[in-house]
Amino acid sequence: MKEKKPKNQTNKMPWDVYNHITEDDWKTFVKHYFLPESLLRSEKARKSASCNKNPHRTGQKGYNRKRLDWIKDGRLPPDAALPISSSSSVNSSVTSNVNRVRKYRSKEWILAHQVQNKEGKWEIDPNDTEVVEIATKALEYIAEEEKGNLSFEQGEDALTKAIGKKDHRGRVKGTGGMVGIKKVFGPCIRHSRSDHGEASSENYESIRASVKKEFEGELEKRVEKRVAEALQKQLSTLLKIGQLNSISTPILDDLHLNDSARVDLNLTFT
Secondary structure, three states: OOOOOOOOOOOOOHHHHOOOOOHHHHHHHHHHHOOHHHHHHHHHHHHHHHOOOOOOOOOOOHHHHHHHHHHHOOOOOHHHOOOOOOOOOHHHHHHHHHHHHHHHHHHHHHHHOEEEOOOOOEEEOOOOHHHHHHHHHHHHHHHHHHHOOOOOOOOOOHHHHHHOOOOEOOEOOOOOOOOOHHHHHOOOOOOOHHHHHHHHHHHHHHHHHHHHHHHHHHHHHHHHHHHHHHHHHHHHHHHHOOOEOEOOOHHHHHOOOOHHHOOOOOEOEO
C-alpha cells in the first residue's frame, strides 16, 4: 500500500514530522486502520457523529479547558470552575458540582457555540438558526428562573427545556467528557409506596368495587338470558308434543326477554 503524505508536508512522512512517531508505528497504525473491524467501528462512529446536529465550537480544548478561558476573559464568573475533589470531601464535591452544573451548564452550552466575528466579538453564527433559537429560549428560561417565575423538574434545566427533550442517561450535553446524568443532576428522587399508601389503597378499593359491580351486572344478564332460552326451548317442546295447549308467560317477562323471543303463556296442561 502506498504511504500517504500528510497535508502541507508533501516531502515528509509522519515520522519525519512528529518525533514521537516512528516508521514502524505508522505502518502498524495503517495496517490496523484498514482491518474490517476497524473500518466498521469507524463507520459506526461516523454515523453517531452525524446525529450531533449542533456541534460545539470549542475545538480541541473541549468544555473543560475552554471553561478556564471563559473565566479568564470574564464571560464566566470564577465560581463556574469545576470543584477540586478530595477523598475527605467527596460528598460535598459532588453536591457542589451538581449545583455548579445547574447554575452554569446552559450558559456554557451557549458559550461553546459562539464564534468570534470580524469585530472580535463572540456570538453565535446568525446562519445557525437552530442554535440561535435554542440559545434565545435558554436565556429567557434562565432569566425567568432567576426571577423565581420558573422551576424545573428532576433532570431538567433551561437547556433541556429550550431543546425540547431531556438528556440521554449515558451522556449529558454541555459538560465535557462522558458525564452521566446522575453526576450532573444528582440521584433521581424516588417516592416509596408508603408515601402514597393511603391514596393507593382508596383508589384500589374504588376500582375493585366498580369492576365487581360491572362484572356481577354482566353475569346476571347472561344467566337470565341462558335461563330464558332454556325455558322457552322446553316450553316449545311441550307444545310440539301436545302437553300444552297455549303458553302465557309472566315468568319470561321477569327474565327481560325481547319481543322476538317471547311467547304468550296460558298454561293449560293436557
